[in-house]
Amino acid sequence: MGMPPPIEFHLPTVTSTNDYAKTLLETYPYVFVSAMHQTAGRGRKGRAWEGDYGLNAYCSLALRHSGRIEPEDASAYMARGALSVLHTLRSLDHAVEFRIKYPNDVQALTKEGWKKISGVLVEHEYQGDRCLTTTMGVGVNVQQEIFSDTISALGTSLYLLGIRANVLVVLQELKTHITNFRMQPWQEVHREWVQELNIVGKRVDLAGESGTWVMQEVLTDGRLLARKEQSSTERVISDADTIRYHD
Numbered sequence: 595m596g597m598p599p600p601i602e603f604h605l606p607t608v609t610s611t612n613d614y615a616k617t618l619l620e621t622y623p624y625v626f627v628s629a630m631h632q633t634a635g636r637g638r639k640g641r642a643w644e645g646d647y648g649l650n651a652y653c654s655l656a657l658r659h660s661g662r663i664e665p666e667d668a669s670a671y672m673a674r675g676a677l678s679v680l681h682t683l684r685s686l687d688h689a690v691e692f693r694i695k696y697p698n699d700v701q702a703l704t705k706e707g708w709k710k711i712s713g714v715l716v717e718h719e720y721q722g723d724r725c726l727t728t729t730m731g732v733g734v735n736v737q738q739e740i741f742s743d744t745i746s747a748l749g750t751s752l753y754l755l756g757i758r759a760n761v762l763v764v765l766q767e768l769k770t771h772i773t774n775f776r777m778q779p780w781q782e783v784h785r786e787w788v789q790e791l792n793i794v795g796k797r798v799d800l801a802g803e804s805g806t807w808v809m810q811e812v813l814t815d816g817r818l819l820a821r822k823e824q825s826s827t828e829r830v831i832s833d834a835d836t837i838r839y840h841d
C-alpha cells in the first residue's frame with residue numbers, strides 16, 4: 595500500500611522551516627514545508643544558516659511516527675537528506691561534480707577545491723526512548739552570490755558554480771527526491787550512502803587520538819568504525835569534526 599503524499603506548505607518567510615513543520619505536526623501527520631526566506635535558520639551544532647530573501651531553497655519534511663521506530667531508522671534520515679540533495683543537484687547540472695561529506699553536507703568541486711553548497715539538519719523529538727517525530731530540513735544555496743567572510747571561504751552556490759537555477763524548480767526537485775527516499779528501505783539507502791561517502795579504507799587523523807586511523811565501516815546506525823593502523827584498537831565516531839582526512 596502506497597503512503598499518501600505529505601501535506602504541502604509554501605511560505606514567503608518563516609523562522610525556520612524545521613520549526614514551522616514541527617508545529618504543523620500537531621495537526622497533520624506528514625508535512626512538507628518550503629520557504630523563500632528564514633529569519634532564524636539553523637544548522638547543526640547551533641550554527642546559523644543564512645541567506646537573502648528569495649535566493650535559496652529551504653525546506654523540511656516532517657512526520658509523526660505512528661509506531662515504534664528503530665534508532666537506525668532515525669539516523670537514516672541524515673543519509674536520505676544528503677542523497678536527496680545529491681540527486682537534485684545532479685539532475686540540475688551534469689558538468690559540476692558534487693559529493694557528500696560525512697555525514698550529510700553536500701559539496702561542489704570549485705576551482706578552489708570542495709565547497710559546501712547544502713546542509714541537512716535532522717531533528718527528532720523523543721518521549722523517553724520513543725521517537726515521536728522526525729524533521730529533516732534541507733538548505734541549498736541557489737542564487738546567493740555574496741556570503742559573509744567566514745562562509746565565503748567554505749561555501750558556494752549554484753550561481754557561483756555557473757548554474758542558473760530557479761529556486762522554485764530546486765524546491766520542486768528536492769520535494770520529489772526527498773519523498774521518494776522516504777519510501778526507500780534503509781538497507782538500500784545505506785548502500786548508496788556508503789558508496790557516495792567513499793570513506794571506507796581512507797586514512798584519517800582523529801582529534802584527541804594519536805596515530806593514523808583507517809575507516810573500516812559505515813555502521814547502519816550512521817556512525818563510523820575506525821581502526822588504528824597496525825593495531826586492533828577501534829573507535830566508533832559520530833562527529834564529523836573529529837575526522838581529518840589525509841588527502
Ligand code: BTN
Nearest residue numbers: 610635636637638713714731733
Ligand atoms: C548544516 O549544514 O549544519 C545544516 C543546515 C540545514 C539548513 C536547513 S535550511 C531548512 C531547514 N531549516 C533550518 O532552520 N535548517 C534547515
